[in-house]
Amino acid sequence: QVQLVQSGAEVKKPGASVEVSCKASGYTFTSYYIHWVRQAPGHGLEWMGIIDPRGGTISYGQKLQGRLTMSRDTSTSTVYMELSSLRSEDSAVYYCARDTGSGSYILDVWGKGTAVAVSS
């Protein structure tokens, strides 16, 4: 079945970087864009950015631009999200989600989420 499997929880110190992976299966990886969305504890959803697995085109949200890097590996059907210069306010659950089209922003399949805790 169609699914997105994310890497496990992380604990990082302020100033460090974290990389979260999202492995797609059950569909043609290069046919659907992937979004990253995060959710701080007790808060709502925040869009981070989008990547086109076919061509590698990326668009980052304004808030995290400069600290956020997304990439993909078509050989393993995996997308990656790296956030640098971590701060306590980056503590959140990070989700990858499949776009139904080429940037339709309709997110029809979600990973289970990866919890990232930033603490000294």
Next chain:
Amino acid sequence: QSALTQPPSASGTPGQRVTISCSGSASNIGSYTVNWYKQLPGTAPKLLIYSNNQRPSGVPDRFSGSKSGTSASLAFSGLQSEDEADYYCASWDDSLNGPVFGGGTKLTVL
């Protein structure tokens, strides 16, 4: 503070009709379609309504969505206990050059 405004909470009794509103502006809802997501505690969001009023396969028809001007609504006809969850609206936003989510509404079934 999100560009899309939702009431923080809503409630109803089983069988009741309940609606959740989502208010935006010309740069988002006024120009683009709206999607709705349901999130149970500790789980990932799930697509509930897309393109204002379309239901993905498997979503019961007692859920419906609508849009008018710069606002949208999610309606439950015949509330059920399993509807208790957080609900988020989302739309594209020209200012952000990306999708924006509402702050979420916690629905309680009394």
